[in-house]
Amino acid sequence: MTETQETKGGSPSRRALIGWGGAGLALGAAAAGGAMAMAEVGNDVDPAAADMGGAVEFHGAHQAGIATPVQDRLHFAAFDVKTDDRAEFVQMLKDWTEAARRMTAGRPVGEGAYGGLAEAPPDDTGEALGLKPSRLTLTIGFGPSLFDKFGLHGRRPAALADLPAFPGDNLDRARTGGDLCVQACADDPQVAVHAIRNLARIGFGKVAVRWSQLGFGKTSSTTPGAQTPRNLFGFKDGTRNIAGTESDRLKKHVWVGDGDGGDGDAWMTGGSYLVARRIRMNIETWDRTPLQEQEDIFGRDKGEGAPVGKAKEHDKPFLKAMKPDAHVRLAHPDSNGGITILRRGYSFTDGTDGLGRLDAGLFFLAYQRDVREGFIPLQRRLSAHDALNEYIQHVGSAVFAVPPGVRDSGDWWGRALFSKEA
């Protein structure tokens, strides 16, 4: 498919937005090509900015934003579906895909932010013009409640299990659940925010944002060669994560395999399951906790990040040297029958809570092949025994089926789920 066709069949044009759908449809390929050319010129798209690197390939067997080296910033949004018209929802997914394809390449949505019809709002909101692609990745997920709609009932994978209530959970309903989600990661926060904003705008009337979360300071790395980031408790986080280059471990623990869950779940092959938890961290209490106690809680030292009794961060942990309730001892695969998840979380601070305390914490994101064999048993153990529980509280929660990647320019997010032949 050519770019002209993609653009024509993609994001709603400004004419469509002001009800000129008929006129828009009547446009021939040549006219659509003209609009495209106008967008390129009208928005002063700097070819250097789009081509200068910093763009992550949107197409592939898996969605970008999972094994991709973790970017610095996050804007995550969960949406509720507002339409009961399946065709309208599918068209929105196609429009989203086209917009995502353009934005991840550093291009504006549709006909751009200016230079088009003066009588209509522009297709793109404009705040990312002139910015580099900033390694933007957009990753879509489908929540359990989506499968109650659009005749999808029989297509919900068993691995997309509802999360049980864990001890200590204090979930805010307004920050929990969602029919679908989009995870936007980028090295520039404005690029991530622009992407979610424009998808929400395209989805107007069909979906509405249920909750969203901004994140900074990645708390997990998928690039072990790089310096391990630190979380808001000041400890290195992500030391023993799955690396984006470890294809064997990704295949074993993250990507849904051929035949997982039986025929009905075949549409998920190459996808993954995402658990998102908004975890509030009691910063003020932590900051009054002695260093030794802090290190005991994790089972690692604060400076180097070395496991108890070891000298270097990447030394193999000797779990029995740690306190029985140390976080790392409890979370380590050897304590959990080999359970391994890919962590991709971010720190957040959303101002103060009205009592003078920071509303801050970890927006925990974890990808796995099956939620029943990943997050659920792990969190059962942690929520019951982890010494860290005195300093944290889970206040938001959601789980999503993250479909496989968009293969090429003719493919779209959710095709395998919504197409009968898949």
Ligand code: HEM
């Ligand atoms: C605010 C909450 C949390 C904080 C501050 C935190 C912090 C840490 C830190 C500092 C480490 C050691 C460095 C590393 O290997 O990455 C670690 C390891 C780990 N955490 Fe957490 N964590 C939190 C919540 C969770 C949750 C909810 C889970 C899963 C249910 C989890 C799973 C793990 C795992 C699997 C490891 C690696 C253990 C190993 O292989 O040695 N963490 N975490």
